Amino acid sequence: MSANYFDVVIVGAGFGGIGAAIQLHRLGYDNIVILEREDELGGTWHVNRYPGLTVDCPSTTYSYWFEPNPYWSRLYAPGPELKKYAEHVVDKYDVRRVIRFNSNVEGARWDDETQLWRVALSGGETLSAQFLIAATGFLSQPRRPDIPGIETFAGRVIHTAAWDDSYVLEGRAVGVIGTGSTGVQVIPELAKCVSELTVYQRTPIWVLPKIDFAFPSAVQRLFARMPFTQRLVRWFTDTTVDAVMVLAMWKYRHFKGLNIGASTLCAVHRFLSIRDKELRRKLTPDYDFGCKRPTMSNTYYRTFAKPHVRLVNCGIERIEPDGVVARDGSKRFIDTLVLATGFDVWDVNLPALEVIGRDGRDLGKWWRENRFQAYEGVSVPYFPNFLTLASPYAWVGLSWFNTVEYQMRHIARLLGEVQNRGARTFEVTEEANARFLDQMTELLDDSVFYLGNCVNSRSYWFNAAGEAPLFRPTSVSNAVKEQLRFPLSDYTLV
Structure with missing residues (x-):
């Protein structure tokens, strides 16, 4: 052969x-x-x-x-x-x-x-x-947005699916295109180190509060020595996640109230995280929960309250060598463009x-x-x-x-x-x-x-x-x- x-x-x-x-x-x-x-x-x-x-x-x-x-x-x-x-x-x-x-x-x-x-x-x-x-x-x-001028941008362009760990972001003026699940994760981290952060949002995303916690080493040892304990935890997470998805998304006709409950929880989370009424409006989806991939974060909404972070939701007209021009005519000067635009x-x-x-x-x-x-x-x-x-x-x-x-x-x-x-x-x-x-x-x-x-x-x-x-x-x-x-x-x- x-x-x-x-x-x-x-x-x-x-x-x-x-x-x-x-x-x-x-x-x-x-x-x-x-x-x-x-x-x-x-x-x-x-x-x-x-x-x-x-x-x-x-x-x-x-x-x-x-x-x-x-x-x-x-x-x-x-x-x-x-x-x-x-x-x-x-x-x-x-x-x-x-x-x-x-x-x-x-x-x-x-x-x-x-x-x-x-x-x-x-x-x-x-x-x-x-x-x-x-x-x-x-x-x-990876999907690159078809925006006039992006090929002639003089600064650095980084897609989240091709991240460059050697590139120093500290002190830079950064623009992020995309507020999907990837954007929700990367935006709060960028805000910690850059001097200016402008987020260009096409479509708001439903964001749930994230119930997250560490597994101490003692718990990890327990899981390793007594696997059935982790199986029990998995049974709970498997069952909960699957039930919510089936009822809120696939059985929407009969369980619309559960879908509404999920969007209400997102709204409460948004209200508690953002005091600015106009900013909350910009970050509020105008489609039903489940139509687009939702996500979870305890830091995403709060990031927009920081003085060096700006949200632009009117769309992008074009990209110039030194910045991004929005459809309302405003221009933000940036030196780094991060594409959180997902996949084709x-x-x-x-x-x-x-x-x-x-x-x-x-x-x-x-x-x-x-x-x-x-x-x-x-x-x-x-x-x-x-x-x-x-x-x-x-x-x-x-x-x-x-x-x-x-x-x-x-x-x-x-x-x-x-x-x-x-x-x-x-x-x-x-x-x-x-x-x-x-x-x-x-x-x-x-x-x-x-x-x-x-x-x-x-x-x-x-x-x-x-x-x-x-x-x-x-x-x-x-x-x-x-x-x-x-x-x-x-x-x-x-």
């Missing part, structure tokens, strides 16, 4: 790719490779290193179920601890040996004649594989690489022309032996690990059946895919996305057609159970 042949090629060494590799090892697949474009593992937790980076759901929930981490320093752990956790998991489960770093995948094409995937790398090398798994994540391609989900990330399936079908083109869809959030008709982990209707719950875990179960059941039958290929049927799409869209009819006021949210959860196909609008437990009972006849095995 050629040295360029693998049983499985996985694209991406984030938590999705790591989880897939662990499951494949359990199934007996050893000739696998993970292709990672960065120089280290961890995905978003390697790329993102901006000040203030933390998880935005409890750390006890933000981890693999099969590998709890008793050593989180806080309920909401800082970013470096997630990177350390990824390294621990990779070393414990012997995944590092199959990772190839600095390997940028340009595209993949299904070869009907050989029944193999041909995976093209940017250096000209081509790999062959029986199975291809795309674990590129939803948030892998719909135009670039879905999919994050060119994938050509059976009969020359282009996955990205087909999704855009025929709606975004994927059976159980993992497979697509006309794409044999292909699984996509960051796909339409895949994201369940707030913790990305919930998605990874249910998809690992799907991989185990599907490939286990492939092995039992001695099959060479699998492909989901068009009928099964259409049935699943109908189920998901019907469930979304009860959601805040379609029944709430989301017009002004400008949320990346919606695509250009106004659809919201990122999420699987069910509970986490439902997603997990479905992997144990989906009809194996939904796949054609040859």
Whole structure:
């Protein structure tokens, strides 16, 4: 067999790719490779290193179920601890040996004649594989705003997904574009060291108070020695987070009061943090809670009360070499521009690489022309032996690990059946895919996305057609159970 042949090629060494590799090892697949474009593992937790980076759901929930981490320093752990956790998991489960770093995948094409995937790398090398798994994540391609003049700005431009730790911010006049979840985390940290901070807000965000606390070393030792104690904490955080999301977002039709309660809590938090009535008005969203990714912070609102911090919410007209001109004609002189503008989900990330399936079908083109869809959030008709982990209707719950875990179960059941039958290929049927799409869209009819006021949210959860196909609008437990009972006849095995 050629040295360029693998049983499985996985694209991406984030938590999705790591989880897939662990499951494949359990199934007996050893000739696998993970292709990672960065120089280290961890995905978003390697790329993102901006000040203030933390998880935005409890750390006890933000981890693999099969590998709890008793050593989180806080309920909401800082970013470096997630990177350390990824390294621990990779070393414990012997995944590092199959990772190839600095390997940028340009595209993949299904070869009907050989029944193999041909995976093209940017250096000209081509790999062959029986199975291809795309674990590129939803948030892998940073988005730069299309603002006139940004390319000619004479100062330093830093995207939060490409942070430069060597750049000294102390004493600088800084402008931040973006007030999403990343902006909420980075803005208070920047305000601690810069001389002037101007925040350019397009859309206000719902901000909840953050109930956070440290886990003392004694508690960490307890978790390590008596794992069931941490399991109890995790059961509480898992259940609470999932219940709130299901009721406030997916069952909005029947539990609108819970959604209103969440927005009221945000309003009280904003009122207690900001005394200036006009400033509170500028920071108040005019869309329903849940239309756009909410976040938590005890310092974000208070930051705007500092004398050297300014909020501009009228939009940006243009960027000049020495500053930013707002649409009201005012200009702020800045020397550093921080882009907290997130990621390009719909135009670039879905999919994050060119994938050509059976009969020359282009996955990205087909999704855009025929709606975004994927059976159980993992497979697509006309794409044999292909699984996509960051796909339409895949994201369940707030913790990305919930998605990874249910998809690992799907991989185990599907490939286990492939092995039992001695099959060479699998492909989901068009009928099964259409049935699943109908189920998901019907469930979304009860959601805040379609029944709430989301017009002004400008949320990346919606695509250009106004659809919201990122999420699987069910509970986490439902997603997990479905992997144990989906009809194996939904796949054609040859």
